Amino acid sequence: MRFTLITGRTVAQGDAMEKGKTEEEFMKACAIVELDPEDMEKLGVREGDTVKVKTSEGELVLWVRKAPGEQPGVAFIPMGPWANYLIGGDTEATGMPPYKVVDAEITPERGKVPSLEELLRLYTREEVR
Amino acid sequence: MRVTHRDVVCSFCGTLCDDIEVDVEDGRIAEVRHACRIGTTKFLSASRHEHRLLKPMVRENGRLKEVSLEEAVERAAEILAGAQRPLLYGWSSTSCEAQSVGIELAEVLGGVIDNTSTVCHGPSTIAVHEAGFISCTLGEVKNRADLVIYWGANPMHAHPRHLSRYSIYPRGYFRERGHQDRTLVVVDVRRTDTARLAQKFVRVQPGRDYELISALRAVVNGRKLPMDEVAGVSREDIEELAEMMKSCSFGVLFFGMGLTQSPGRHRNIDNAICLVRDLNTYTKFVIMPMRGHYNVVGFSEVLSWQAGFPFAVDFSKGYAWYNPGETTANDVLQRGECDAMLVVASDPVSNFPKPSVENMLKMPIVAIDVHPTPTTMVADVVIPAAIAGIEVEGTAYRMDVVPLRLRKVVEPPEGVLSDVEVLQRILERVKEIKG
Numbered sequence A: 001m002r003f004t005l006i007t008g009r010t011v012a013q014g015d016a017m018e019k020g021k022t023e024e025e026f027m028k029a030c031a032i033v034e035l036d037p038e039d040m041e042k043l044g045v046r047e048g049d050t051v052k053v054k055t056s057e058g059e060l061v062l063w064v065r066k067a068p069g070e071q072p073g074v075a076f077i078p079m080g081p082w083a084n085y086l087i088g089g090d091t092e093a094t095g096m097p098p099y100k101v102v103d104a105e106i107t108p109e110r111g112k113v114p115s116l117e118e119l120l121r122l123y124t125r126e127e128v129r
Numbered sequence B: 001m002r003v004t005h006r007d008v009v010c011s012f013c014g015t016l017c018d019d020i021e022v023d024v025e026d027g028r029i030a031e032v033r034h035a036c037r038i039g040t041t042k043f044l045s046a047s048r049h050e051h052r053l054l055k056p057m058v059r060e061n062g063r064l065k066e067v068s069l070e071e072a073v074e075r076a077a078e079i080l081a082g083a084q085r086p087l088l089y090g091w092s093s094t095s096c097e098a099q100s101v102g103i104e105l106a107e108v109l110g111g112v113i114d115n116t117s118t119v120c121h122g123p124s125t126i127a128v129h130e131a132g133f134i135s136c137t138l139g140e141v142k143n144r145a146d147l148v149i150y151w152g153a154n155p156m157h158a159h160p161r162h163l164s165r166y167s168i169y170p171r172g173y174f175r176e177r178g179h180q181d182r183t184l185v186v187v188d189v190r191r192t193d194t195a196r197l198a199q200k201f202v203r204v205q206p207g208r209d210y211e212l213i214s215a216l217r218a219v220v221n222g223r224k225l226p227m228d229e230v231a232g233v234s235r236e237d238i239e240e241l242a243e244m245m246k247s248c249s250f251g252v253l254f255f256g257m258g259l260t261q262s263p264g265r266h267r268n269i270d271n272a273i274c275l276v277r278d279l280n281t282y283t284k285f286v287i288m289p290m291r292g293h294y295n296v297v298g299f300s301e302v303l304s305w306q307a308g309f310p311f312a313v314d315f316s317k318g319y320a321w322y323n324p325g326e327t328t329a330n331d332v333l334q335r336g337e338c339d340a341m342l343v344v345a346s347d348p349v350s351n352f353p354k355p356s357v358e359n360m361l362k363m364p365i366v367a368i369d370v371h372p373t374p375t376t377m378v379a380d381v382v383i384p385a386a387i388a389g390i391e392v393e394g395t396a397y398r399m400d401v402v403p404l405r406l407r408k409v410v411e412p413p414e415g416v417l418s419d420v421e422v423l424q425r426i427l428e429r430v431k432e433i434k435g
């Protein structure tokens, strides 16, 4: 299903980041995608299931979370290394990358959500330096 | 013994709450009052030393190894002085005093210096160059505002006490009944937790804010819209919102990343500033960016004093050169125009988009920070720092450009210096190497 991807701050992400980004709570706060309840039904997924989110930049398996209010067609990922693995670099000569309003394809997928270290390994394709 | 510090400033977000109470017992923070969930965690986690960076480290044979501070400073200075055009990035979560030393270091190195504005309100700054700015202090909002609009901002998550301290809930001089004397409007693509509190929620289609702002300007200026809806918002809703804006006595438009990071970027802000300018024909209206990091504003102030520009300054030509799109961190990284990085109080490996991170991982990185982050995990030199506003004093600027004094309530972990001291040591050593 096609979605418009938005990334941004959440209070859980801010809280977890101050506790420490290398701890599990940070991953639980960030490696998620918030969807509209009706869109979740259409996809046939429930809170806590995993989905594959794919953009022109890359794809990742993330946990599904129900959004706090309606947001039809919009997928939200809290800012952080998981979200940004899906974001491209074109700043349109403003310095600002396209962190919001990105085309994404979301499909139900049973898979493993990458840990922080696994995610960094996707970049370096080796052990974290 | 328990000591209570009152009126402490919270050094997390740009709201910079200055009414925090911190209880210190046996040199550790025991209790925090008045702060929000994030602010409370920031204070309490300062005393969890087991989760902090405590020892300087240098990468050897692929692994980070603990070294003395002298060795780490030496290695950092070698990397930076040996680079042709280093990028010095971060700066928004430290004091103005540290920022000032960092800017001098960038000049001595002939590098590029940029702060997190570049990925938050850089576009707003560009828009202010184009259109000017009609703003006020948060004190004026508290005392006067009767219409408060958050556009593309979700303060209940990003600035949790913004509504309760300044915009909606406090009683003000002319708003004696607090929230009963004010109207809250939220414009967003999602019904966020902030939108759920609003008297009026306007759902705009993603990426179409510019059109909606233009439609509002047309209606405010007395035109009739020829179409039934704009950007997913009905003509009736647009007319109602325009009327609310014109008929209030003091309106404020707070805007966030929903405008700066969406298609249109600075043009969205330029148009929003023009809307506010138009509204001042009818009433008093102001506009303010919701600045994220607690001292992101301070960096622009200090850089403007020292180099004449607010962010993204390149010293490689021997003088200060500012050209967003060219000298901004992500553009420099993606074009491969820097060959080393100094990261201070920031985590670009988490917060930059994939193409920038891929290039970052190709160059040596020196990181100065408080906690381990993905950036310190991949850095070549890691130097721990004390937390400004908890373990060291300093100056920070609130989102409305009001400077506040950061306090010290506990001692930093043993052997851990402030950003200012670490940067001064690197600067001294770089000057020696450069001759």
Ligand code: SF4
Binding pocket: B010, B011, B012, B013, B014, B015, B016, B017, B034, B035, B036, B037, B038, B039, B040, B159, B160, B161, B162
């Ligand atoms: S709103 Fe911001 S400044 Fe105030 S306590 Fe929360 S994090 Fe700290």
